Amino acid sequence: MISHITIYKYDDSYQIRYFKATVSKEIVIQKATEELRTVIESLVDLLEEDLLPEEKIIELTAEVLRVNIQKEEVVNLNIKYKETLLETELTAEQMLELMEIYPEWEPVIDYSAGTIVKYESNLYEVIAPGHTSQADWTPDATPALFRKIVPEGVIPEWIQPTGSHDAYNTGDRVTFNGLMYESLIDGNVWSPEAYPAGWQQVNVV
Known part of the structure; x- marks a missing residue:
């Protein structure tokens, strides 16, 4: 039986603690989606009332868990397909259409030849055998290290x-x-x- 439940909010993350059969349990939800935040806010509103039926606590807690599991499944699928796309040989046009899957260029990173990075809304391929990036070696300013990816015909x-x-x-x-x-x-x-x-x-x- 759930006897008590509390919710703590930290930016876009939540920590939910409740007692079931006198045992303390905890749910931590990182970077909650908008749908999940709506569910949690509804739960908080009900907790502020004088009386909250145990059935309602169980129902809302189950809904929080369900939405969080769905979010994790979507994230895992996104990671899986992103990794697959990054390992696939794509045309320049396809790369530019899928620009968001490529990592942003950053300084102090060890880049190897063939790596594709994003910089100021453009994609660049590392053409140097390997180097550690520097703040003043941006892809647009160092053609010896990076080749800008442009569509065929451009x-x-x-x-x-x-x-x-x-x-x-x-x-x-x-x-x-x-x-x-x-x-x-x-x-x-x-x-x-x-x-x-x-x-x-x-x-x-």
Whole structure:
């Protein structure tokens, strides 16, 4: 028989304690969903009344547990599918559609080549063999370490290569000062302005 029940609220988490057959029991619910908060608030309202039938306590406690279990199942499914998607080879378009599954870039993290990270609403692939990120080595500012992921057919802006590993090759297209150019040579590390002979302007049809 449940003889007493108390609820403590900490931000969006709840601690529910009750006595059943003189034994103290406890339920801890982390980061309660909106639905769960509604249920708990209803329980709190009833607890503030002078009389609360034992049947109602059991009913509401069971409802709290049910909603919390459902929340855990959804979280577990989300984790499972997220891990599956991260291990699947996706096109650039699919990656951008599923941008939310990728982790935010952070400083002081050991990144390995091939890792996909999110930074300022863009996705980047780590192209360096491996490095520890730094606050001043953001993906948008260090093309030697990161390659911006763009959909097929989208021509990226020219970025200054830092070596042969990220130099432009014959046929690579870029935009530069509002115009489109195609590289005429391999290992092209110059801009269309700095070395016009290495580029051919492409007219957009």
